[in-house]
Amino acid sequence: xxxxxxxxxxxxxxxxxxxxxxxxxxxxxxxxxxxxxxxxxxxxxxxxxxxxxxxxxxxxxxxxxxxxxxxxxxxxxxxxxxxxxxxxxxxxxxxxxxxxxxxxxxxxxxxxxxxxxxxxxxxxxxxxxxxxxxxxxxxxxxxxxxxxxxxxxxxxxxxxxxxxxxxxxxxxxxxxxxxxxxxxxxxxxxxxxxxxxxxxxxxxxxxxxxxxxxxxxxxxxxxxxxxxxxxxxxxxxxxxxxxxxxxxxxxxxxxxxxxxxxxxxxxxxxxxxxxxxxxxxxxxxxxxxxxxxxxxxxxxxxxxxxxxxxxxxxxxxxxxxxxxxxxxxxxxxxxxxxxxxxxxxxxxxxxxxxxxxxxxxxxxxxxxxxxxxxxxxxxxxxxxxxxxxxxxxxxxxxxxxxxxxxxxxxxxxxxxxxxxxxxxxxxxx
Amino acid sequence: xxxxxxxxxxxxxxxxxxxxxxxxxxxxxxxxxxxxxxxxxxxxxxxxxxxxxxxxxxxxxxxxxxxxxxxxxxxxxxxxxxxxxxxxxxxxxxxxxxxxxxxxxxxxxxxxxxxxxxxxxxxxxxxxxxxxxxxxxxxxxxxxxxxxxxxxxxxxxxxxxxxxxxxxxxxxxxxxxxxxxxxxxxxxxxxxxxxxxxxxxxxxxxxxxxxxxxxxxxxxxxxxxxxxxxxxxxxxxxxxxxxxxxxxxxxxxxxxxxxxxxxxxxxxxxxxxxxxxxxxxxxxxxxxxxxxxxxxxxxxxxxxxxxxxxxxxxxxxxxxxxxxxxxxxxxxxxxxxxxxxxxxxxxxxxxxxxxxxxxxxxxxxxxxxxxxxxxxxxxxxxxxxxxxxxxxxxxxxxxxxxxxxxxxxxxxxxxxxxxxxxxxxxxxx
Numbered sequence: 001x002x003x004x005x006x007x008x009x010x011x012x013x014x015x016x017x018x019x020x021x022x023x024x025x026x027x028x029x030x031x032x033x034x035x036x037x038x039x040x041x042x043x044x045x046x047x048x049x050x051x052x053x054x055x056x057x058x059x060x061x062x063x064x065x066x067x068x069x070x071x072x073x074x075x076x077x078x079x080x081x082x083x084x085x086x087x088x089x090x091x092x093x094x095x096x097x098x099x100x101x102x103x104x105x106x107x108x109x110x111x112x113x114x115x116x117x118x119x120x121x122x123x124x125x126x127x128x129x130x131x132x133x134x135x136x137x138x139x140x141x142x143x144x145x146x147x148x149x150x151x152x153x154x155x156x157x158x159x160x161x162x163x164x165x166x167x168x169x170x171x172x173x174x175x176x177x178x179x180x181x182x183x184x185x186x187x188x189x190x191x192x193x194x195x196x197x198x199x200x201x202x203x204x205x206x207x208x209x210x211x212x213x214x215x216x217x218x219x220x221x222x223x224x225x226x227x228x229x230x231x232x233x234x235x236x237x238x239x240x241x242x243x244x245x246x247x248x249x250x251x252x253x254x255x256x257x258x259x260x261x262x263x264x265x266x267x268x269x270x271x272x273x274x275x276x277x278x279x280x281x282x283x284x285x286x287x288x289x290x291x292x293x294x295x296x297x298x299x300x301x302x303x304x305x306x307x308x309x310x311x312x313x314x315x316x317x318x319x320x321x322x323x324x325x326x327x328x329x330x331x332x333x334x335x336x337x338x339x340x341x342x343x344x345x346x347x348x349x350x351x352x353x354x355x356x357x358x359x360x361x362x363x364x365x366x367x368x369x370x371x372x373x374x375x376x377x378x379x380x381x382x383x384x385x386x387x388x389x390x391x392x393x394x395x396x397x398x399x400x401x402x403x404x405x406x407x408x409x410x411x412x413x414x415x416x417x418x419x420x421x422x423x424x425x426x427x428x429x
Numbered sequence: 430x431x432x433x434x435x436x437x438x439x440x441x442x443x444x445x446x447x448x449x450x451x452x453x454x455x456x457x458x459x460x461x462x463x464x465x466x467x468x469x470x471x472x473x474x475x476x477x478x479x480x481x482x483x484x485x486x487x488x489x490x491x492x493x494x495x496x497x498x499x500x501x502x503x504x505x506x507x508x509x510x511x512x513x514x515x516x517x518x519x520x521x522x523x524x525x526x527x528x529x530x531x532x533x534x535x536x537x538x539x540x541x542x543x544x545x546x547x548x549x550x551x552x553x554x555x556x557x558x559x560x561x562x563x564x565x566x567x568x569x570x571x572x573x574x575x576x577x578x579x580x581x582x583x584x585x586x587x588x589x590x591x592x593x594x595x596x597x598x599x600x601x602x603x604x605x606x607x608x609x610x611x612x613x614x615x616x617x618x619x620x621x622x623x624x625x626x627x628x629x630x631x632x633x634x635x636x637x638x639x640x641x642x643x644x645x646x647x648x649x650x651x652x653x654x655x656x657x658x659x660x661x662x663x664x665x666x667x668x669x670x671x672x673x674x675x676x677x678x679x680x681x682x683x684x685x686x687x688x689x690x691x692x693x694x695x696x697x698x699x700x701x702x703x704x705x706x707x708x709x710x711x712x713x714x715x716x717x718x719x720x721x722x723x724x725x726x727x728x729x730x731x732x733x734x735x736x737x738x739x740x741x742x743x744x745x746x747x748x749x750x751x752x753x754x755x756x757x758x759x760x761x762x763x764x765x766x767x768x769x770x771x772x773x774x775x776x777x778x779x780x781x782x783x784x785x786x787x788x789x790x791x792x793x794x795x796x797x798x799x800x801x802x803x804x805x806x807x808x809x810x811x812x813x814x815x816x817x818x819x820x821x822x823x824x825x826x827x828x829x830x831x832x833x834x835x836x837x838x839x840x841x842x843x844x845x846x847x848x849x850x851x852x853x854x855x856x857x858x
Contacts, residue, residue: 291730
């Protein structure tokens with residue numbers, strides 16, 4: 001059997017997962033890849049730190065010891081972030097190595113550049129681990145659904161926010177309370193911004209959209225809104241409307257362009273994604289031939305993410321055997337236009353408080369009618385004070401239409417407060 | 430661009446789906462495969478029948494016109510059944526052609542033989558469409574989860590039975606009534622035996638188990654029980670136990686061997702598979718690294734199944750380009766023993782009627798205690814007559830233990846009737 005040697009860039013959570021899997025499942029992995037695979041070297045910042053599964057691995061803090069080692073066939077990049085990961089990766093590819101990475105930050109911005117470098121050098125650059133942890137969603141879109149024109153991709157692809165929203169839903173607790181617990185449990189980071197503001201999901205969505213629509217989509221193309229304004233009251237009203245609230249990463253081909261957005265949304269309880277709770281992730285893909293499909297699993301963690309990395313390694317080794325590395329690119333041959341927020345078309349949930357007086361509701365309704373918006377549901381409950389809390393749910397309209405109605409509303413003297421405006425995702429259930 | 434010509438064996442539901450997709454998504458398919466793909470010829474039984482999407486395709490009733498045509502690169506077999514499909518497929522492979530098939534019947538019995546013929550001839554034999562229609566479950570197990578040792582595969586992989594059980598659950602109707610409706614709607618065949626008795630699911634499970642455990646599993650290795658004995662009362666009790674009843678195809682690595690069985694089972698409502706309703710299919714796979722994963726979609730139909738076939742075609746064309754056809758085999762390197770029904774270990778739901786007299790329940794309980802079985806739940810409701818309907822739910826025990834308890838029960842004079850015995854699937858939620 002051929003010997004395949006790996007250079008690991010980074011030996012943190014994912015890196016040690018990769019090392020653990022390669023050790024624990026050695027026999028299966030070698031048999032399935034027709035090769036003897038081992039980690040030769042690992043790049044770390046702190047040489048002195050004790051690490052499990054490091055036996056037999058040469059630990060270094062000098063990147064060139066890996067990038068320039070002619071015996072290393074595959075470089076596994078699990079440092080994360082843009083630099084120095086980008087430079088290391090380019091160097092590895094230019095030294096003729098294949099690269100497997102889990103780095104969504106980097107791919108969401110420089111994906112096309114890196115794939116081009118890989119193709120020029122006849123190397124594989126695989127990145128299954130960059131989205132959805134152990135869920136094989138990248139290969140599903142890149143390889144298994146290639147017969148399809150994909151019309152939409154909707155993902156729950158951030159475990160932290162899904163954990164928080166699930167706990168808020170199940171226990172009626174408020175956002176900051178659950179966030180704190182998530183931080184204590186290690187499900188949220190000390191600085192949770194990238195997760196709760198939707199940035200992490202936006203990076204992953206940029207990668208998925210690029211593959212699904214054969215159009216270069218980067219992080220900056222994604223409209224992003226986080227979950228910090230969601231309250232237990234909104235979740236309760238959503239439930240009365242037979243919906244749950246989820247942070248959704250949505251990419252849709254609307255014919256005249258693609259909508260790419262990450263935001264909290266009301267989702268019908270019957271939708272396959274509605275039952276995806278806790279730290280689980282799922283990606284729902286609709287193709288013109290396959291119809292609705294969904295891919296579910298653990299979106300993060302040492303072993304699930306390691307599973308994706310090692311499965312990619314096995315694929316690279318098989319490609320090396322058949323001398324077919326470097327063949328799969330991003331495939332951005334379509335370049336569909338990316339739609340601006342103005343023309344996004346969704347339903348909206350609007351929760352507001354107005355004076356409880358005659359004609360107020362009629363006036364409200366008029367503002368929406370003037371903007372060409374109609375309602376699909378209205379909830380108003382009796383309140384002790386002299387005001388009324390009203391939930392309006394609209395039929396799909398453009399964001400421009402909604403803004404017109406909200407502008408009228410905001411200048412209305414009987415309005416006390418708009419608590420929240422949340423989009424609805426009702427498409428193809 | 431290279432021209433790739435396809436010979437279609439069979440032009441029925443799936444064949445016309447394949448032709449429709451190749452026509453409708455021509456540009457994407459050709460771009461993604463770096464080739465110009467077309468169907469050159471199609472084998473049919475009735476030359477006179479009108480067919481959509483047959484324009485430009487030479488229709489023949491002579492198999493050798495396809496199998497021996499040197500210009501045909503890929504043979505797509507969508508006839509189904511064992512013969513003549515098996516002979517045609519072997520002939521195609523021996524003529525150096527690659528084969529894509531949707532034929533679960535054939536693969537579940539002769540899969541290993543056919544894969545060996547393919548490998549000997551350096552040809553690809555792909556069969557994504559044989560299980561789960563448009564769900565890419567074969568490539569998930571063969572390629573995307575290769576880093577894992579799989580511990581269990583649990584599938585809802587027969588749309589007819591899932592449609593029937595879903596309708597019985599949602600509408601409280603009985604089995605024969607819903608079956609008749611399903612036949613009228615075309616969801617069940619005139620002779621529904623293969624579906625409702627679990628044979629179809631067993632064939633698919635043999636294919637999945639072979640791949641998941643790297644062990645040759647054929648249709649005859651699978652324990653099978655159908656859904657015809659399930660009554661609305663069982664479904665109602667299941668619901669009170671926070672469960673649904675599904676026809677599950679279960680394959681588990683128990684360490685000392687693998688259990689492979691298809692039968693109706695109570696499944697907790699919280700399990701990801703519990704929400705899979707109607708004609709949808711899903712396969713739940715647990716790997717030691719990835720953890721729980723699930724793959725969901727349309728398990729049958731012209732376009733979903735065609736999606737799997739055409740995606741396989743694109744993969745074959747990519748392999749032809751890189752001269753790497755014939756590399757992926759079944760990979761049966763492990764040959765784990767297959768466990769006998771005696772040692773199957775599950776919980777059981779037992780619904781029975783006994784005389785409502787003192788000491789009867791104590792005696793019942795003793796029968797189970799003597800077999801070493803304990804209960805996890807018991808439901809007894811007041812009845813008007815002088816007897817009691819009791820539902821017993823056991824903790825996991827072997828089938829041998831259960832049989833001992835049922836033997837004692839059957840010879841007990843106070844027993845009126847055992848209505849039903851249904852397994853429980855509670856593992857890894």
